[in-house]
Structure formats: structure tokens, C-alpha cells
Amino acid sequence: MRYHTPSTFEDAARLAAEASGITRFLAGGTDVLVQMRAGAVIPDDLIDLKKIPGVSEIAQTEEGGWRIGIAVPGARLGAHAGLCADWPGVVEGMELVGSTQVQGRATLTGNLCNGSPAADSVPGLVAAGATVEISGPSGLRSAPVEDIPAGPGKTTLQPGEVISAILLPPRGTAGGDAYQRFIPRTEMDIAVVGCAISLTLDGNSIASARVALGAVAPTVLLVPEAAAAITGTTLDDDALAALTTAVEAACTPISDKRGTAEFRTEVAGVLARRVAKIAYARAKGAEA
Amino acid sequence: MSKIHVTTTVNGDQVEFLADPRESLLDCLRDRLGLTGSKEGCGTGDCGACSVRLDGTLVCSCLVLGVEAEGKTVETIEGMANGNELHPLQRKFVEHAALQCGFCTPGILVAAKALLEQNDNPTETEIRYWLAGNLCRCTGYDKIVRAVMDAAAELRGEAA
Ligand SMILES: Cc1cc2nc3c(=O)[nH]c(=O)nc-3n(C[C@H](O)[C@H](O)[C@H](O)COP(=O)(O)OP(=O)(O)OC[C@H]3O[C@@H](n4cnc5c(N)ncnc54)[C@H](O)[C@@H]3O)c2cc1C
């Protein structure tokens, strides 16, 4: 295994483009090292991105959104007051990842690029309308987060492409988001179902919404039908019932030791109702 | 496989070692530097027996590569006592019998010290969540949590 420590994303992309064998980027390493240890993936080239200047920074963008460096670990997101105030749902998704020790290392970008359908931070990013900046052989491009996962363990990133930042849009006034997952215990487990919702209000009525589901399909899903079910409503009982129907219809889960397909589908509806209420309350000014 | 030369600071001392790039920091600490206090329970981030601080941040040393320690500071259990004088956490673990086989103890002590440095008066719930990534198979967690609370009280200058 060759270990590289490029000092620019251009160099990182070039190293990846030139590599012919198994290539991995190293952010927090909490997936990469586990896979190496298990013998599942032993990279020929491992490209450590943490020496690139700026990768550990969280910065406000000119438009009032946030630019999150690809090496910012979960614990740092949780400690950032401004980010927690704007996007509590994104932060709470990432904070569910692993233990205190894992939080010291694990990143949003690694969670996204590992490609797990149950990745806890991804529904929150999708609901928030986050985008990624991608450096590649032909320069920079950007893509919505929901376009990155391609199936379990797979992404749509092309050889030689590396994510160079995650961008959250401005929250604006009267907006709120939330994420919850179902696991059979309170800590340290993989989501059976996850759901994130971000919405904005016009008075008491929902002006816009984005609903994302985890662990109920081969990738994290954005469900526009579920968003449409609550848009224009005050999240009354009819709206919650329509949300449940739309969410359940979007689920195509597998049955495994964590839960049957029927169970996952039902829990997705339950979580969507709970998460919608929290996001609504936060948009009304409730503290996260 | 060519080895990489690593210079890092461990418990305040500058050290050097040669590491295979696939080797974990845990293996480097134990096998290259002879610091066998950090333990390997799982090697996959689940048990916390390998807990160390890397530039102050609590991490699993089994999930860090040795080569990543270049230019950083590492704190392990070996740096906790001051000579023969135990750290209050270590003393309270002995007093409360918060260990049996002791395999999990170095990791729990390193993790608990990191908690008390950022929160000198944690609740029982805060301690249990903070230590959720530190597994103990023999003692049971009650004595461990009580020892941490008692050490925190002593460090705050309260008689427990
Ligand atoms: C004990 C334990 C508990 C865990 N619990 C959870 C949990 O509850 N929920 C959950 O979702 N996950 C969990 N995980 C999995 C893991 O911690 C997360 O997926 C984490 O967010 C991965 O981030 P990382 O920075 O460590 O990624 P790394 O391991 O560094 O990288 C992961 C993948 O992303 C790619 N990658 C990294 N950076 C980039 C980049 N900039 N551009 C392109 N590709 C990139 C790498 O090539 C690799 O394939 C757990 C892991 C452990 C060890």
C-alpha cells in the first residue's frame, strides 16, 4: 500500500486518476481502517486528504450558507454554535455516528462516500439541499448530495474525482430541520430506518419542504411526493396522514436481521411524522 | 513494502519509529514503542480499549494509522500518573474496585480524563453517553461511573 499526503485537491485528484489499483481517500478513516482490518478492502493507494490546507474548517459563505471542510469530524460540527443554530438536523444526524472516539475522527464526506444506505448524516444533508464541490481531472464541478450515492458501497464519483467541500445553503428565516433514526438500543448501532425533513414556513403554513429517507432503499432517498404532501399545509392530521402514505409508498427496503421490509416501511412513516413535527417546531423558533 | 519514518510526540517526549503504512497507531505504540498500556479489544472501533488522545482529541488508536501521527502529539495511559503518584481517576478506580481483569481500564481512564477536562461536573447520564464506546466485559458499568463521578468531585475540590 502506498500512502500519499497531497497538499492540494488537484494533486489528490491527479494521484487518484493515475492510480491503477484499489484507491481510497483517507478522511477520518473510521470506515477505511475497519475495511482494511477486515481484509475487505486493502487499498493499493491510500490518499490522506488531511494535509490539504482548509480541510478542517467550517466557514460561512458570502450568501449566508456554510462551507464544511472534508476533514471536519462530527464532534467539531456539534461544537459549532452557528451551524447548530442553522442546521440542527444535519448536525444531529452526524452526531449519531459512533462513539465519542469515532466522533473525534468521522466526517460527513466519509459517511457520504462510504455509500451506506443507512449512513446517518446523509438524509439530513439531502433534506437540507446540500451540495458537494468535486475536484477532478477536468477541474471543479458541483453536485447535489442526493446524486452521489449509487448503491451500497458505490458512488457516482468518477475515477480521479474527490470531494473538496460540502456546502449548505443559507437557512433563511422561518426554517427548521430534523433527523431521527430507529435502532433497537440508544447508542452505537446501524439505522434500521432514518428520516430527515427540512422545511420553511410562511406564517403557519409550510412554504417548502424536503423529505429524505435512509435504510429503506439501496441509496438514501429524496422523496418529493412526501414533501408535496405537507407543502401548503399547517401540518394538521390530514397532512400527517398524507405524509405517511407518501413515505410508505417510497420505501423498497430489504428484510434482514435488523427488521423486515414491512416493519421498516411502517417505522419510516412513524419517523416521518415525528421528524416533521420537530422540524416544524424548530422553524417556529424552538431550540434544537 | 517500504517503511515510513515517523516523528511524533508521545506523552511529552519526542519519539521516532519506522512504520509500515498499513500499521495502526495502536500497533506502532505497542510494537514499535513498547507502550503496551493501550489494548486491542476489537481493532474495529467498537470497544475503546485502544483510546488515546491525538492532538488532544479522544480517538481509537486502532482506527488511526501510525503514519498519521507524524508531527502530532499523542497521549496514552502511560502519561497519566505523575511518577508513582496516581492520577485521581486512577486512584478512584482502585478505591471503587472499578476494574476486574483491567483490559478495558486504560482506555476508560484516558476517555474519562478527556471528559473531565471539558466538563468538570458531568451527570451520570453524560458519563454513560461519553463512555458508550468503551466496553467492559467483567466489572459492570456502575462502579466505573461512580469512580468517575467521585474523581470529578475530588478534582473540583469537593469532599466526596
Ligand atoms: C464503532 C463505529 C460506529 C459507527 N457508527 C455509525 C453510525 O451509527 N452511523 C453511521 O452512519 N456510520 C457509522 N459508522 C461508520 C463511519 O464512522 C461513518 O461512515 C463515517 O462518517 C465515515 O467517515 P470517515 O471520515 O471516517 O471516512 P473514511 O473512512 O476516511 O472514508 C470513507 C469512504 O469515503 C471515501 N472518501 C473520504 N473522503 C472523501 C472525499 N473527500 N472524496 C471522495 N471520497 C472520499 C473513502 O475513499 C472511503 O471509501 C461507525 C463506524 C465505527 C467504527
Ligand code: FES
Ligand atoms: S481496539 Fe480499538 S476500539 Fe477496540
Ligand code: FES
Ligand atoms: S475489567 Fe475486564 S473488561 Fe473491564
